Amino acid sequence: MSDTLFQKIIDRELPADIVYEDETSLVFRDINPVAPTHLLIIPKKQISMIAEAEEADQELLGHLLIVAGKVARKLGIEDAFRLVVNNGAGAQQTVFHLHIHLIAEREFSWPPG
Ligand code: DGP
DSSP states (O other): OOOOHHHHHHSSSSSOEEEOOOOOEEEEEEEEEESSSSEEEEEOOOSSSSSOOGGGGGGHHHHHHHHHHHHHHHHHHHEEEEEEEOOSSGOOOOOOOOOOOEEEEEEOOSSSO
16 A cells, blocks of 8 residues: 555654544544544554455554544543544545544534535
8 A cells, every 4th residue: 555645644744733643543633624623533554444444453443433532522522523434435535544534613414415
């Protein structure tokens, strides 16, 4: 898998507004926010999309959700936020390094678009 923009952010070759980091994950603000708070939660491991994740990634994927809750609490938005994972170009995925969008502080409706 070739390096994506997000690998360059992990490697500090590209700047990003980083709000959380630990050994296996990184959280930074989306460059094109669709809400006042729009974060991207990524594993440091290169996994292109959720459909490419394996059994061995189980703990890592669970960790990303725990990080989502932790960051939401840190920012005081734990009462209302939405997590979105776009899988594949047909679902509007544009960066092929797995990421969870965390969106908050906007009106939400259901079903999503
Ligand atoms: P997706 O469409 O699900 O693949 O989302 C990719 C998101 O990544 C999109 O909302 C814009 C964001 N993005 C793309 N390039 C950069 C970048 O260089 N820096 C940051 N912070 N976000 C980026």
